[in-house]
Each structure stands twice: as structure tokens, then as C-alpha cells.
Amino acid sequence: MTTLAIDQVDKRYGGVQALKDASLELRAGEVHGLLGPNGSGKSTLNKVMSGAVKPDRARIRVDGTEISIDRPLDAQRHGIASVYQHLSIVPHLTVAENLVLGTEATRAGFLAPGRQRKRIDEVLERLAPGLGPRVRPDTRAGRLGPGQSQILELGKAWLRDPRFLVLDEATASLHRDQVELLFSVVRELTADGVGVVFVSHRMEEVLALCQRATILRNGLNVATVEVAETTDKEIVRLMVGDDLAARVGAATETNRRPDQDPVIATTDLVADGVDRVTLQVRPGEVLGLGGLQGQGQSELLLSLFGANPAGAGEISVGGRPRRLGRPRTAIRAGIALVPGDRGKEGLYDKRSIQENISTVSLRARSLLGAISMRKERTVAREQVKAMSIKIGSLDDPVSSLSGGNQQKVVIGKWLPANPRIVLLDDPTKGVDVGAKAEIYTIIRALTADGVAVVLNSSDDTELEELADRVLVLFEGGVVSELEGDEITHSALVASALRVDDEEEAMPS
Ligand SMILES: Nc1ncnc2c1ncn2[C@@H]1O[C@H](COP(=O)(O)OP(=O)(O)OP(=O)(O)O)[C@@H](O)[C@H]1O
Ligand SMILES: [Mg+2]
Incomplete structure (x- = not known):
């Protein structure tokens, strides 16, 4: 043999x-x-x-x-x-x-x-x-x-x-x-x-x-x-x-506050890859985006972040209509995006781990006033510890990290900026079970503080575990909405493939 x-x-x-x-x-x-x-x-x-x-x-x-x-x-x-x-x-x-x-x-x-x-x-x-x-x-x-x-x-x-x-x-x-x-x-x-x-x-x-x-x-x-x-x-x-x-696999809990007004909402939003999407996300809520991959989930997140400008429709943040023409405006409005393709959008490969973690928080904080190098290092060290990122030194280039640890740096980048709305694009891809549990804990801690989360995930188990509601997308538009106990593997597959019979929906 x-x-x-x-x-x-x-x-x-x-x-x-x-x-x-x-x-x-x-x-x-x-x-x-x-x-x-x-x-x-x-x-x-x-x-x-x-x-x-x-x-x-x-x-x-x-x-x-x-x-x-x-x-x-x-x-x-x-x-x-x-x-x-x-x-x-x-x-x-x-x-x-x-x-x-x-x-x-x-x-x-x-x-x-x-x-x-x-x-x-x-x-x-x-x-x-x-x-x-x-x-x-x-x-x-x-x-x-x-x-x-x-x-x-x-x-x-x-x-x-x-x-x-x-x-x-x-x-x-x-x-x-x-x-x-x-x-x-x-x-x-x-x-x-x-x-x-x-x-x-x-x-x-x-x-x-x-x-x-x-x-x-x-x-x-x-x-x-x-x-x-x-x-x-x-x-x-x-x-x-x-x-x-x-x-690992600890019970799902919700921090949803259904009686409160939405933190972010859209009406008939149209943008590149996004077709008349209406949604609301309330404080403490995790809104999942499901469906087959590439049906506009990432584009929708980008347009909520001002990186994919709306052609029609409305976005409101905190109850007021906003024009999110560029990310800077979105960051000012308290919106954070953890992008899906860490290679393309998430990290500065050749820069150090410390620099990567502090880019966002620096941008957010410099609006409030200068922060010192020492402060920057402390923030980076706290994030590395909080997320158990396995590193040699904070000064090593981020490209020297293993894939999953790079992903944790992408997430760690945003947390010190104290956002009110967090957009996550397939955040745990390539992340090990232990770190996944840590990231889930972080997401729950955010929602417990009233942060609103929009989560795109290619992993149905993740949507089942984290989302309060799921919008299933097809060709940029919302084709169905699942809530609470309705969010199951078979329901997600069935609505993604747009069939009613769950048996038929299971790919074999
Ligand atoms: N080019 C490099 N320079 C420096 N350190 C490196 C380099 N490549 C890998 N390492 C280190 O070697 C160790 C093993 O990394 P490796 O990429 O093999 O892990 P892995 O098991 O594939 O992890 P993951 O599940 O995150 O992909 C890690 O600590 C990583 O930071
Ligand atoms: Mg690897």
C-alpha cells in the first residue's frame, strides 16, 4: 500500500x-x-x-x-x-x-x-x-x-x-x-x-x-x-x-432588547450587489445574514459601513437618517466592520501585530485626542491577552502569525474602539474551537453592553448558536426571515436553496 x-x-x-x-x-x-x-x-x-x-x-x-x-x-x-x-x-x-x-x-x-x-x-x-x-x-x-x-x-x-x-x-x-x-x-x-x-x-x-x-x-x-x-x-x-x-458549545443566550428602538435600520436599500433590503437591528441583538455564499451578504455589510455607497433607499443610525458615503463617516457614527477577507481588507501584512491592532482604535481615538505609544502598546497587549492570540512578540509582522491567529487580530483591532454597531463578515473562519468559544463570548459581552451586531456567516452552526434573527439573502435581496427556534440547519439550507421541502433541501 x-x-x-x-x-x-x-x-x-x-x-x-x-x-x-x-x-x-x-x-x-x-x-x-x-x-x-x-x-x-x-x-x-x-x-x-x-x-x-x-x-x-x-x-x-x-x-x-x-x-x-x-x-x-x-x-x-x-x-x-x-x-x-x-x-x-x-x-x-x-x-x-x-x-x-x-x-x-x-x-x-x-x-x-x-x-x-x-x-x-x-x-x-x-x-x-x-x-x-x-x-x-x-x-x-x-x-x-x-x-x-x-x-x-x-x-x-x-x-x-x-x-x-x-x-x-x-x-x-x-x-x-x-x-x-x-x-x-x-x-x-x-x-x-x-x-x-x-x-x-x-x-x-x-x-x-x-x-x-x-x-x-x-x-x-x-x-x-x-x-x-x-x-x-x-x-x-x-x-x-x-x-x-x-x-465549547455552551448554551445560547440572548441579550436582545426587543422593546428598544433600532440602532441601525435600512429601508429599501439598493447598492452594488444589494437589492432593496429593509432591516432593523435593536440594541443587544444579533442579526444573522444567511443564504448561499456570495448573495450580497458582504456587499450589504460594506454598504452599512459606507464602503459600498447606497444608490437608493435609506439608512438610519440611532433613529436619524444618515448618508454613509465613506467608512470615516460610519466609524464616527460608531460602526465597526470586521471584514471577511483578512488578506485584502483586514490587515497590513508587513506591519507589526501592535500596529495592526492599534490602527482602528487610533483612528477612532485621535478624533478625541492624541494617545501615546505606551498607551498603544498597552491596548495591543490587552487585546492579545483577551483573545489568547498566540504570538512571539508584538513587534513581529502580522504575516508571521498562523491563519486563525491573524483572524483574531482582525477582530481585536476593532474592540478597543468601543463601537455601538458591529458588522462581522464571517468572523470565525479558520479559527479553532477554543478561540471560537472566546470570540462567541466576546460577541455576547458586546451585546450584553447593548451593542447591535450584524453577522454574516458561512457556517450554519454559528448562525444557529449566535443569531436572534436571520435574514436569508438571494441575489442581493431578502427572501426569508427566521427567528429564534426557527433558526435550524435544515431551515437555513431550505431557505438558502429556496425550496419548501426540507428533505429535498439537504445536499447529499
Ligand atoms: N513565516 C513565519 N514566521 C514566523 N513564525 C511563523 C511563520 N509561519 C508560522 N509561524 C509560527 O509557527 C507556529 C505554527 O504556525 P502554523 O501556521 O503552522 O499553525 P496552524 O496550526 O496552521 O494554525 P491555524 O489553525 O491558525 O492555521 C505559529 O506560532 C506561527 O506564528
Ligand atoms: Mg494553518
């Missing part, structure tokens, strides 16, 4: 020991979960296997024969393909050009142009339900949303005909129907004997897809388990320890 075995892996980044004697054994035809909290070393291990990161020490064997992987090309030659957590799509190239980019070393790269074209069409046709009807081979990749880009990444890896496929949070910004598509591709590949490494912070995905799972904590192996013989509780405990495990 074909196996890819990697062990004795050490990797140190400056003062951070990312991996210490870590190992993973991947068998042909299995889906092997690679689990662990943010910053535990999952991506680093994956990058060692795919040649993107040079380890301090590692032994890699394919079918018992030792190989060396010094660069990505070596990994490709041994049939290892990866979908990285950070997307590698080139925005100014087309969808088709992105698909073949870098396939030179693989079988697909040796195909005659006609054959290759045919393979591209096959792959695109299969992925079409996840890309949507408007995406064609000659569409510029820069126009794709995060979910569509992730599907394209899957296509890229698939086109290489891998023997081993590494999926590092390839589902993080996918909606449920796209996840099902990815699962079906993975099952097809494993049936052909491909071994798949699957990294995800969504436990239900791990349980549904993986046969075995290896759990890392602080760069060390904690255990490798047979998923069918283990409970999800046990896996969470192995990942985060006893204390945090107890807090």
Missing part, C-alpha cells in the same frame, strides 16, 4: 518552535484529518510536505523509500499537491490560466494542448456548481469571491493528478453546498487510491470525511485516532485540553 510518511520534523521560526519531532503517516485511499488549535503547526507541517518551507530536520518516505523535498517542484514530482490556507490565485489571470499555472512538473503539464484543454473543461464542469453560473474559463480570477477562489484552488490541485493531496482549511470560506461538492471530489479521489490530508476547524466536517486523525498541540503530536472509534468531545479534548473543552 502506498504511504507518505513524514516524521522527526523540527521547525523553528526565530523564537517560536513551530514543530517538534512531529509526524504524520498518510495511507493510500484515506482521508487523514490534521487537527489542532491555531498555531499548533498544521500548516507548517503541510508546507514541509509540499516543499514550501524548509524544516530544520525531517524524514520523508514514500512507500518506505526515503525522499528529499527541498522545493515545491520535488513535492510535485512525488505526486504531492496542496491547497494552501492562503490562496495562491493570481487575480489578473483567467480561471483557466490559474488552473494550469505551475503544472509543468506533473502529468497534466505533459499533456498535449488539446488534451489539456479537455482536462480543464472536465475539471471546471465538475466544479461548476461551486463556482456559479457566471464563472467561465476566461473569467478573470480577481473577480471571484473567497469561496469561489477556494474551489478554483481545489481544481488546480486536482488537475495535477496527485497521489497525495493536502487540503489546508480548503473549506474555511465555503458554504455548505460547496463543502458537499468538495467532499464528493475528495471521495472520488480516495476511491482511486489518493491519500488526502484534511485540515479543518469544523468538527462536523472532520467526522464526516476522515477515517483517521492526527492531533497536534504546540508543534507536538498528541495522538493519532480512528475517527469512528472516537467521539467529537474526545477529539476536542485532545486538541484544547479539559478546561477549554468544557466551554
Whole structure:
């Protein structure tokens, strides 16, 4: 049986020991979960296997024969393909050009142009339900949303005909129907004997897809388990320890104050991607935005933040009509946005963690008066502590953080600014179960203080857990509204797909 075995892996980044004697054994035809909290070393291990990161020490064997992987090309030659957590799509190239980019070393790269074209069409046709009807081979990749880009990444890896496929949070910004598509591709590949490494912070995905799972904590192996013989509780405990495990999935509570006037409201709001949306959010309320991904949820949040100006309709804040023509005006009105694409909008990559956390609060506070560097450092340190962000030093560039920890910095940025209205665009994507519990606690603390929250989430469980009401969007407009106990998985899927029969709505 074909196996890819990697062990004795050490990797140190400056003062951070990312991996210490870590190992993973991947068998042909299995889906092997690679689990662990943010910053535990999952991506680093994956990058060692795919040649993107040079380890301090590692032994890699394919079918018992030792190989060396010094660069990505070596990994490709041994049939290892990866979908990285950070997307590698080139925005100014087309969808088709992105698909073949870098396939030179693989079988697909040796195909005659006609054959290759045919393979591209096959792959695109299969992925079409996840890309949507408007995406064609000659569409510029820069126009794709995060979910569509992730599907394209899957296509890229698939086109290489891998023997081993590494999926590092390839589902993080996918909606449920796209996840099902990815699962079906993975099952097809494993049936052909491909071994798949699957990294995800969504436990239900791990349980549904993986046969075995290896759990890392602080760069060390904690255990490798047979998923069918283990409970999800046990896996969470192995990942985060006893204390945090107890807090995960704590009961939903509401801080809604239904008798109070809305803090923010719109009437027939029209903007780019937004079609006549009427909504109200009251103090302490969490208004969820559901539906398939890319139906205007992010655009709606942007227009409430003044970054997607309204063409028609009204927005009122605190009962008074406001023209939110630009973010500055929205920030003054007490509105905060935690953007969905942390790469594009959320963080200044090369700047330090401290600078990133203080940009927003500085902007908000400088309206009130100067704040000192020392104050800035104190605020940043408090946020890092409050959200258990795993860092080396506050002065390290934010790009050195693991994916989930970067996401926590994006959220941590806004909290010191004391907003009255918080707009969250898929805030916990890529965030581990422990940190998710922490972020949920933060959201509840905000609503307990009377802050109004609008939450877009690609994760139905999150809407179920946090939202008081959910507006389901389709093509920019509201198609249904769910409230309280009506907010369930099946109701969310049914209204997203716009079918009445819940049975039919469940993608299989
Ligand atoms: N280029 C880098 N420079 C410095 N430190 C790094 C770099 N890449 C990773 N690290 C550190 O190594 C540790 C492991 O990071 P890694 O990205 O492997 O974690 P992860 O398990 O993938 O986390 P997540 O679930 O958040 O994606 C983290 O502490 C991270 O900050
Ligand atoms: Mg990672």
C-alpha cells in the first residue's frame, strides 16, 4: 500500500518552535484529518510536505523509500499537491490560466494542448456548481469571491493528478453546498487510491470525511485516532485540553432588547450587489445574514459601513437618517466592520501585530485626542491577552502569525474602539474551537453592553448558536426571515436553496 510518511520534523521560526519531532503517516485511499488549535503547526507541517518551507530536520518516505523535498517542484514530482490556507490565485489571470499555472512538473503539464484543454473543461464542469453560473474559463480570477477562489484552488490541485493531496482549511470560506461538492471530489479521489490530508476547524466536517486523525498541540503530536472509534468531545479534548473543552458549545443566550428602538435600520436599500433590503437591528441583538455564499451578504455589510455607497433607499443610525458615503463617516457614527477577507481588507501584512491592532482604535481615538505609544502598546497587549492570540512578540509582522491567529487580530483591532454597531463578515473562519468559544463570548459581552451586531456567516452552526434573527439573502435581496427556534440547519439550507421541502433541501 502506498504511504507518505513524514516524521522527526523540527521547525523553528526565530523564537517560536513551530514543530517538534512531529509526524504524520498518510495511507493510500484515506482521508487523514490534521487537527489542532491555531498555531499548533498544521500548516507548517503541510508546507514541509509540499516543499514550501524548509524544516530544520525531517524524514520523508514514500512507500518506505526515503525522499528529499527541498522545493515545491520535488513535492510535485512525488505526486504531492496542496491547497494552501492562503490562496495562491493570481487575480489578473483567467480561471483557466490559474488552473494550469505551475503544472509543468506533473502529468497534466505533459499533456498535449488539446488534451489539456479537455482536462480543464472536465475539471471546471465538475466544479461548476461551486463556482456559479457566471464563472467561465476566461473569467478573470480577481473577480471571484473567497469561496469561489477556494474551489478554483481545489481544481488546480486536482488537475495535477496527485497521489497525495493536502487540503489546508480548503473549506474555511465555503458554504455548505460547496463543502458537499468538495467532499464528493475528495471521495472520488480516495476511491482511486489518493491519500488526502484534511485540515479543518469544523468538527462536523472532520467526522464526516476522515477515517483517521492526527492531533497536534504546540508543534507536538498528541495522538493519532480512528475517527469512528472516537467521539467529537474526545477529539476536542485532545486538541484544547479539559478546561477549554468544557466551554465549547455552551448554551445560547440572548441579550436582545426587543422593546428598544433600532440602532441601525435600512429601508429599501439598493447598492452594488444589494437589492432593496429593509432591516432593523435593536440594541443587544444579533442579526444573522444567511443564504448561499456570495448573495450580497458582504456587499450589504460594506454598504452599512459606507464602503459600498447606497444608490437608493435609506439608512438610519440611532433613529436619524444618515448618508454613509465613506467608512470615516460610519466609524464616527460608531460602526465597526470586521471584514471577511483578512488578506485584502483586514490587515497590513508587513506591519507589526501592535500596529495592526492599534490602527482602528487610533483612528477612532485621535478624533478625541492624541494617545501615546505606551498607551498603544498597552491596548495591543490587552487585546492579545483577551483573545489568547498566540504570538512571539508584538513587534513581529502580522504575516508571521498562523491563519486563525491573524483572524483574531482582525477582530481585536476593532474592540478597543468601543463601537455601538458591529458588522462581522464571517468572523470565525479558520479559527479553532477554543478561540471560537472566546470570540462567541466576546460577541455576547458586546451585546450584553447593548451593542447591535450584524453577522454574516458561512457556517450554519454559528448562525444557529449566535443569531436572534436571520435574514436569508438571494441575489442581493431578502427572501426569508427566521427567528429564534426557527433558526435550524435544515431551515437555513431550505431557505438558502429556496425550496419548501426540507428533505429535498439537504445536499447529499
Ligand atoms: N513565516 C513565519 N514566521 C514566523 N513564525 C511563523 C511563520 N509561519 C508560522 N509561524 C509560527 O509557527 C507556529 C505554527 O504556525 P502554523 O501556521 O503552522 O499553525 P496552524 O496550526 O496552521 O494554525 P491555524 O489553525 O491558525 O492555521 C505559529 O506560532 C506561527 O506564528
Ligand atoms: Mg494553518
